[in-house]
Amino acid sequence: MVFLERLCSIPRIHWFQPCKRLYSNRNILKLSERGMYQDMFPNTAASDILNLLNKCPQCVYAGFDPTANSLHVGNLLVIINLLHWQRGGHNVIALLGGATGQIGDPSGRNTDRVALSNDVIQENIQCIKSNLETVFENHEKYFWPEKENKLKPLRIVNNESWYKEINSIQFVSDIGRNFRMGTMLLKQSVQSRINSEVGMSFTEFAYQIFQSYDWLHLLKEYDCKFQIGGSDQMGNISAGHELISRTVNKKVYGLTLPLVTTEEGDKFGKSAGNALWLDAKKTSPYSLYQYFLRTKDSDVERLLKLFTFYSLGEIKDIMFKHKEHPEQRYPQMCLADQLTTLVHGENGLAQARQATEAIYSKDVKSLVSLSSADLEQVFKGAPVVNLLLSPGITVLKLGMMAKCFPTESDAMRIIQAGGFYINHQRIKNINEVITESAHILPNLISLLRVGKRNYYIVKWQT
Numbered sequence: 001m002v003f004l005e006r007l008c009s010i011p012r013i014h015w016f017q018p019c020k021r022l023y024s025n026r027n028i029l030k031l032s033e034r035g036m037y038q039d040m041f042p043n044t045a046a047s048d049i050l051n052l053l054n055k056c057p058q059c060v061y062a063g064f065d066p067t068a069n070s071l072h073v074g075n076l077l078v079i080i081n082l083l084h085w086q087r088g089g090h091n092v093i094a095l096l097g098g099a100t101g102q103i104g105d106p107s108g109r110n111t112d113r114v115a116l117s118n119d120v121i122q123e124n125i126q127c128i129k130s131n132l133e134t135v136f137e138n139h140e141k142y143f144w145p146e147k148e149n150k151l152k153p154l155r156i157v158n159n160e161s162w163y164k165e166i167n168s169i170q171f172v173s174d175i176g177r178n179f180r181m182g183t184m185l186l187k188q189s190v191q192s193r194i195n196s197e198v199g200m201s202f203t204e205f206a207y208q209i210f211q212s213y214d215w216l217h218l219l220k221e222y223d224c225k226f227q228i229g230g231s232d233q234m235g236n237i238s239a240g241h242e243l244i245s246r247t248v249n250k251k252v253y254g255l256t257l258p259l260v261t262t263e264e265g266d267k268f269g270k271s272a273g274n275a276l277w278l279d280a281k282k283t284s285p286y287s288l289y290q291y292f293l294r295t296k297d298s299d300v301e302r303l304l305k306l307f308t309f310y311s312l313g314e315i316k317d318i319m320f321k322h323k324e325h326p327e328q329r330y331p332q333m334c335l336a337d338q339l340t341t342l343v344h345g346e347n348g349l350a351q352a353r354q355a356t357e358a359i360y361s362k363d364v365k366s367l368v369s370l371s372s373a374d375l376e377q378v379f380k381g382a383p384v385v386n387l388l389l390s391p392g393i394t395v396l397k398l399g400m401m402a403k404c405f406p407t408e409s410d411a412m413r414i415i416q417a418g419g420f421y422i423n424h425q426r427i428k429n430i431n432e433v434i435t436e437s438a439h440i441l442p443n444l445i446s447l448l449r450v451g452k453r454n455y456y457i458v459k460w461q462t
């Protein structure tokens with residue numbers, strides 16, 4: 001944690017600086033230099049794809065099922081890939097799975113999903129739509145330097161809009177006929193479940209048909225020849241490729257991205273329960289910022305290539321600087337700065353830095369600027385107590401009410417020895433009376449500390 005303490009003393013000029021040579025290229029396959037792709041489908045299609053990309057703007061889509069009320073950092077890699085397509089002058093579609101979310105994608109799961117109510121799905125759709133719009137807006141505002149050269153707008157569609165028009169008998173008869181049971185059964189998502197104890201419902205088994213039909217629909221409607229997704233989507237993407245080859249005889253292509261994992265190697269995601277959310281209410285800008293600031297040296301270059309818009313040359317320079325002064329953790333700052341700005345804008349970045357200062361600079365002014373939700377996020381794990389501000393509460397009484405000490409004699413000993421702080425100010429007098437002006441921040445919070453790092457948050461009710 002020493003580097004975090006040093007962070008506050010590093011001149012701001014080194015932190016986030018929009019770069020002049022931001023990466024942008026019509027040839028999206030070049031992103032493989034950044035480690036962006038895992039697989040291509042069909043795997044011999046590179047030269048066909050290259051021809052198409054160079055000939056004229058293409059259309060690409062990625063889908064997101066509304067199974068939570070926010071997207072997360074794993075999904076962000078897919079979004080960043082879509083942004084690279086947009087930067088290359090292509091048309092980009094984000095599909096919200098209002099219909100597929102009711103079915104449940106079995107990919108990467110070892111049990112059936114719990115069905116969500118329609119109200120929850122609708123609510124989740126609104127939240128995910130807002131995540132997408134925010135990231136695309138932030139990207140254009142902070143990372144697209146050619147302001148006179150407008151990016152093609154993101155198109156957001158919901159697959160419920162076409163399924164509600166389709167007759168189910170007609171669908172099974174027309175579309176279902178193109179799917180062979182043998183091929184469907186061979187998909188990894190089916191294989192891993194079908195012989196397990198819990199098995200698999202027909203509903204989830206049929207999921208691949210719906211994702212395939214989505215692509216066919218988008219191909220007809222918007223000439224969308226490309227689909228991208230995390231590498232767990234390969235089975236669904238290849239199913240769509242097959243449906244399209246059989247029905248309209250057009251060439252389409254799938255690209256998958258590596259799965260972003262935690263330091264322990266687990267996929268970041270909803271099902272794994274370890275998501276870092278894009279919604280500030282679920283993961284504060286501060287927590288997102290801190291997470292990337294803590295990136296291991298061995299991972300940081302790979303993450304800069306995947307999650308930022310620095311050119312490869314700039315990343316090389318950043319890593320060179322790191323070799324000279326590893327203790328400054330410069331690449332980690334570049335990563336945390338760009339990611340936080342992309343997800344939460346410059347205000348979010350400012351908030352994250354302020355919160356960092358609030359902890360490490362031990363300055364009361366920076367505490368005042370935090371909301372009570374921020375304080376709770378910043379001092380995550382710190383016990384929170386709600387207290388009524390009644391006249392005559394002493395420092396000793398406050399320490400006991402907030403359960404900072406096991407016994408009153410411990411409290412007296414520690415406070416008098418100088419080990420107790422209110423809002424970063426040491427208080428030694430056990431009889432000092434708590435007043436709004438001296439001990440309570442304008443946000444009606446007091447931050448108590450015992451020793452170096454045991455924090456307690458008091459929320460005052462007046």
Ligand SMILES: Nc1ncnc2c1ncn2[C@@H]1O[C@H](COP(=O)(O)OP(=O)(O)OP(=O)(O)O)[C@@H](O)[C@H]1O
Nearest residue numbers: 064065074075229230258259260267268269270271
């Ligand atoms: N950790 C990750 N790394 C890269 N891509 C991911 C990651 N998690 C999800 N994606 C991709 O994001 C897109 C949308 O995924 P989805 O909404 O199903 O999220 P999810 O977290 O995988 O959900 P669940 O865990 O419930 O399956 C898919 O293309 C998926 O492959």
Ligand SMILES: N[C@@H](Cc1ccc(O)cc1)C(=O)O
Nearest residue numbers: 063064065097100105211214
């Ligand atoms: N199956 C994808 C989401 C998706 C839904 C519909 C599609 O057409 C494409 C993708 C997932 O769960 O991650």
